[in-house]
Amino acid sequence: MLYQWLETQRALMRSLDAWTALAAAPWGASPAAPADAGAPYEGDARLASVALPGCDWIYRLLQATPEPPPFHIESVRIAGMRVPIGEDVVDRTPFCALRRFERRFESAFQEDFRSSDSGAAPHEHERACVLLVTPLAGHHAVMLRETVETMLEDADVYVTDWANARDVPLSEGHFGLSDYVLTVERFVRKLAARGVHVLAVCQAAPPALAASALATAANEALAPLSVTLMGGPIDTRLHPTMIDRLAATHDIEWFRRTVIDVVPPRYAGAGRRIYPGYVQHAAIVAAHPHRQVALESRYWTSRMSGDAAAIASSLRSLKEYSAVLDMDEDYFLDTLRIVFQEQRLARGTWSVGARRVRPETLTATALFTVEGDRDDITGSGQTHAAHEVCPAIPDTMRRRMTVEDCDHYDLFTGPRWHEVIHPALRAFWATARAAAHPSNT
Template sequence: MWYEWMEAQDSLLKSFFEFAAPGYRWPYRRSEPPPFGISSIEAGDRYIPIVETVVDRTPFCELRRFAREGSTLNKLDQSDAAAASIFVCAPLAGHHAVLLREMVETLLHDADVYITDWADARDVPVSAGAFGLSDYIRTLERFLRRIGTARLHVIAVCQATVPALAASALVSSSGFAEPLSLTLMGGPIDTRLGPTAIDRIAQAHGIEWFRSTVIETVPPPYSGCGRRVYPGFIQRAAIVAAHPHRQLALELRYWASRMSGDRQATTDTLRSLSEYSAFLDMSEDYFLDMIRVVFQEQCLPRGHLQVGERRVRPQNLGSMALCTVEGDRDDITGAGQTHAAHSLCNAIPACRRSRLTIDNCDHYDLFTGSTWQRAVYPAVVQFWRSVA
């Protein structure tokens, strides 16, 4: 019932804004996410064309590749003919992967970039089957094999850190080469440490409470009609309530640039607003798995995480490098939760590890905006170069 009501409200507000402010995208409406739209990057006095392709897909995810066409620019492998690549594991936590567009565009100055582009569960037919945390991990494992790990830097953001670490461990246990490096940013590796409001909410209620309170059934006419989901409109409300300043800042920047007549600033700000406002539904199984496995039972740090019959053993990782990044003002992922990965991966030599805690940095600053550009990105790339 709530799903149909919210869809009706979105349609009504869309109609109003199309009349009152032509060209403005009502930021709370459920619609198709904006495209990445990275056609080129600027490198010094030249522009390098970027070719975007989908190189693998499952019903719940597409693996996108952004390749620098005809470029000899290769900052990560200046002395090696075998170019490294970067694999961005985008979180499945409410936002579409396009939220990380700025990260992808920035990293393209150093290497070709792959990213997981998760599907909106409302658009996945029930016939495609269920999708839980184990399926997420298997998807990353499949993509790691598809890309090839021998010259690959993996970077995982937010909730993607847990499955990215698990997939890397499973790939290694199967005899496949470990990635060159794994960088974990603002993720809940061990939620027993520095619990936040999100952690406390997850631990205060049983799984059946979440199932009966926040799970909805997708209505017609969506392709996923009948699928049980955690709706994007609930996550949208939670994120806006927790971080109203970010939504307000984007709105104010948009209207200020529009009223000043600055077309480029208006276009850029509208793109940022559209990316931030692009929410998706998560499948019931995946959402409840995350609550139970990550936030309630802490299966990964306790050594209990399994994918099918396979036990996840991060302690067996030994050749790859490990970097963890936290923001000192992150109120989504608590202090120490991401750095906890080092104690799990204790076979990795100290010289191939790095713990970065970024000053005056909240959760979103880790991967977007001036803090990402000024502090996070240079430190991560310096680490990659040091271990390549």
């Protein structure tokens, strides 16, 4: 298997590690090496100390797929106050951790604002709550760190942090698209009492909408306040992209034969059949080489400038983008068939177990869809199609936005996210919450 072969080659190539360090030694440690700056993961100190251009690139190349960097969000600025952020895991399944990022206003008031006239810190039940449903599409959830940090200005944020399938023992069973939906439904139910806003990005959009519909059908009290879908393939029949065409022109067995591999013995998930992260990463880089080049360029520019903060930030971005994960075979093939080939959500034919997914049950949940006009991963109209799928939502509770000069990644990172999408999202959440609690307005 290719996976095993790659692991063997990496083990052999890592013998060059000593040469890399020796080659860099005459140049000494970089004076701009970041001491902490939320060190993305082990090895950063080593990388930061390499001053010879190119040596740290060699070092990264020789390593196995790295562990993802931590989120490391210590605080955010809200209304002029620096508010500490607490991070913990509040629920867990073998394939996903529900990671909570909580704004600790009490600490901010007690430590820094004793004389402030800003008023008392809001109680937990009064604070907005967002469930960020991250895509299980090759990258770890930390790739959306910038998204999380921005949304913490408005709400406590809960994030679906999907496990790397290579690290899940076979004894935990397999994981398919239905399991993804049920996991998200479990989290929606858990947060429903707080009044949760569900936000789904990319491939997370169909299962997040399905989970919201299933929870609502079971009990209207479990309905989210709102659902926002950004760049998600709700109906891939509309303006199909290269990804959509690839999925439509090959049958499931072709994908099984071509891209499915087996986790090698060194990992906890040894023997699990997976779609490897290295295949997905290669496909992403091939499809969007400009993004990889931009990240590398930003990193080397910061190295040349000697700016420690810029080095830490650019290296983190590079490693967040490079940290990939393996997906269980069942999930990968289910997604191809149900989302990309059969469009079951759009056609109204999707069932999860014995329950039919019925988005028409969403009557009191506001819906916001966001697309980028240069998105070459999710075609034009594919996300906005959710409005047709959810016919019972009142027009006053709907919003759709197509962002100009915006590609797929711009939807959740960079200037378009900060200057256009996030302000619109903030206003949408406020409107949805006011509609749900008119007595509080």
